[in-house]
Amino acid sequence: MAITKSKETNLKGWAKLMLCGILSPILYVMTVALGGFLRPDYSHKSQFISELIVIDAPNKNMLDALFGLYNLLTIAFGVGLTHTVQGPILMSNRNAPTTLYSTTSNKHGNGVVSP
Numbered sequence: 143m144a145i146t147k148s149k150e151t152n153l154k155g156w157a158k159l160m161l162c163g164i165l166s167p168i169l170y171v172m173t174v175a176l177g178g179f180l181r182p183d184y185s186h187k188s189q190f191i192s193e194l195i196v197i198d199a200p201n202k203n204m205l206d207a208l209f210g211l212y213n214l215l216t217i218a219f220g221v222g223l224t225h226t227v228q229g230p231i232l233m234s235n236r237n238a239p240t241t242l243y244s245t246t247s248n249k250h251g252n253g254v255v256s257p
Contacts, residue, residue, distance in 0.1 A: 159222025166215035173208040177201060 177194035178184045180201045195205050
């Protein structure tokens with residue numbers, strides 16, 4: 143089946159959103175590294191990332207903004223991915239959750255795989 147010009151253009155538009163899937167983890171790592179760099183008493187090895195943005199933490203507003211941007215990029219990636227693969231994958235197997243559950247259920251039907 144040939145892809146028409148309008149479908150190709152539409153796929154390219156959604157593919158741009160999928161680039162957010164590459165940018166978002168890079169932004170996340172850079173934000174955590176920057177937060178640790180700007181806070182000399184922070185240790186990446188012994189402290190949680192959430193300690194960088196607790197109430198009254200230095201640079202909290204900047205890190206909140208960067209983590210917010212990370213969240214937006216992740217959501218944009220999800221939207222782009224959903225619209226890009228919706229036709230061939232998601233719409234072709236509407237029973238996927240049922241199939242997945244039935245393959246992981248044990249003889250008692252509780253979804254727990256037992257030896």
